[in-house]
Each structure stands twice: as structure tokens, then as C-alpha cells.
Amino acid sequence: MKKLIFAGVILVAGATGLYLTAADHIDAPAVGTLSEGSTAADITDYYAFESPSNADNYVFVVNVLGLTAPGATAQASFDNDIMYEFNIDNNADNVEDLVIQAVVENGVLTVYGPTAPTSTGLQSTLEIGASNVSTNVTAYGSTPSIGEANGMTVFAGPRDDPFYMDFFKFVDIVNGAGDALGLEVAEPANGSEYATSFDDPGADTFAGTNVLSVVVELPKSMLGTSTTFSSWVESKAKQ
């Protein structure tokens, strides 16, 4: 399955010079390309949702290293120099009021926060004075190692990629629009004309592939007093 996916991906990329950009898989040439591969800084997806097991809690998930084949998953690893920062804005100015910072160093996940950040925006300081919780990164094939302290429950390790999409059909359809605009795009997938509708059923491009996940659950009360908030995630490299 992996070979099939990558053969298809390379076909698309080779023909167009475009990068695979599904959901946000390998959409960041600085941190992951088809030729160089994805990295632990390459965010594939971000989720933020009410806990399925406790309506008083909220859950944040960041996935990286998209399209990891099962045979490559045991070797997939986090990076000592990459931090994942969940940003929470309580007053709708799109500036983070609280951050939750996750770092993985030598196989140990430590999550700090939530705490008001020392600095906002593209540069961050690791908030080592904030309350925190640690646990070992879960090895491929092992029962999840879960850390619980200071209100937070945390996990880091390989998981099935929860994202699903018929990415190649999407690409063919949008390439048709690009071709109509006179842009450099791949030839039609079927060799003659671009698709103008999805197949039914579609084919899930991400079936059978894995990611590395960081999952954080904590009480909603730790996310500020506002009923509504906005959030986003960043991967950040140590300077």
C-alpha cells in the first residue's frame, strides 16, 4: 500500500513540481518534501475537541510525519529540537493568551502549561516554570504510555493517521481548473481528460498509513474563562 501511494505521489509531484498537500500532509517544503521525506516538524493535522470520555475536558491533537508506512513506523521518531505549541486565544484577537508546549527529548514527552507565554508569535520560550507532566514516548506496537499530572493527561507515539480523503481525485479535479487557468499542472490521471466529479465510492489515500501523534487532554477550566476560544498549533525549532 505504501509503495502504491508513493508511486502515485511521485508521479503527481514529478509531473507538476507540486508537493503532496493533502489535509496538510507534506505541505511545508521547509520541513517535509516528497524527495526529502517528512520530518517531525511537518504537521499533517490538528484536532481540538471535547473529550469523548469526559465532557468537562478538552483534547488537543497534533500529528506529524504523515504517510509513514507500517514498515517504517518503528523507526519513526520525534526530534529533540522540535517543540509543539498549542496556542489558545481567549479574546478573539488571534494572539495566544495561553500556550501548551510539548517537547520530546530522548524518548520522553514533557508537556508544559497551559500558561501565559513569555512571548507571543513566531518566537517562543520554553516555559520551564509552568506546571508540567511527562511520560515515555510509546514504542510502535506497545500499549500507550500515558502521563497524568497537574490536570493534564498526555501521550506521544505512533498512531493510525485519522485523516481520510480521496486525495488523488481531488488533485485531478483541481488540476483541471489549473489547466483551464493556463497553469503548469499534471496531465489528466486517465491520460485524456481531468475528472470533474469524485468517484463513488472514493479511495482513501491515507488508509493504512501512520503518523506520530501528541495528544493532550485537560479540564476546560484550564483553558481560560471565556466560553469560546480559538486555537492553532505550531511546530517550532530550537534556536
Place this chain on the structure above:
Amino acid sequence: MKSLKYILFGLSFAALTACGDDDNDAVQPEPATYSTMDQMGRPAINTVFNYFGDAATKNGYNQSTPQGGNAATADFEFILDNLQAYIGLDPDTYTNVLGLDNTTTASVLTVDVLMSNKDLATTYGPSNLNDIRLGENVLNGRGLSDDVVDVTLILAFAGDDLSAMNATQMGLIADNVNGNDKSFAGTFPYLAAPH
């Protein structure tokens, strides 16, 4: 175990200063600083709206913040307009199921954040198209099983009246992949074990 190196650094520093300066106050090691490599709020935004962008465009988007918008509204509107024109819709009069025209939709999407309402159940897409409350039962967080691709396609192509869609629109509002290939767990960490 966390910050082992800080602890070690702190210990060695304490040992040094203990020998030389009894008046020394507790000295904290300088915390590490980090710089953004990638960012994400809503799903598929960079995918769709920077589809035709070059590496510099994608990197620029990924190394932006939502303050003031992660991208120019006009750039996202350009993509929406042209995708709709390609399938025979009139982008100048198009409004989506949320009642938003392309300019407004683009202005919302260029601020790449997930909106959440803590008092209401999470859902990215509307379960009832006749009862749409933005930020409440539409675009309220993102759950693992939410079909974000279909939601995005509906916003882009369905118009504001699903009963009035033509055949082309109907072929484009769902990718017909309706769920993940593995079931999610009801207990932490929720995501399925790897393949």
C-alpha cells in the same frame, strides 16, 4: 526526567557557585527559545488555497501567525472564484450554506484557527443544514471523525440551497470517503493504534 539537562546544568552550576559565592541567589538556566517551522488551524487550508502556490508561498503561509491573517484575503478569494467559475458557477453572486459570499468566506479562512465553544459538543460540519449556527454547530472545533473534506467541498461548491444544485455541483460536494479506515477509541488517547 523532564528537563534532565536543565537539572544537570543547574546542579553543576550550583556546585560551582557553592564553592565560590555563598551569596549567590538561585540562578535559573536560560530557557531554550524556539522558532516556527509549520502551523495549522483548520484542515486543508494550505492544501486548497495554496494549491497552485510555489514552495516560498507554502513556507510563507506555514511560518505566519493568525494575527492579521495568515494570508491575503484576495489570494484565497481568487482560488474560490476560479474553482467556481471552472465548474460554471458565478462567483460574483455565489453564497455558501453559511450565507457567506466569497470575500467573506476568504476573510474567515485566512485567519487559520479552529474556533471552539466549550459549552457545546464539537462538530466541524453542520449535521442539519436547516439549522446553521456558525461557531456552535458549524466550525466548532474539529473531532477525529469529522468529515472535514466534505464540509470544505460543500462550502466551496454547494451554494446556499442544496435542493437547487446541478449535476456538476452534486459530483463535487463529497469525496465519498466517509470515514477513517480504523475505528477511534472511546478512551484516551482516542486515536487508533498504528497499522
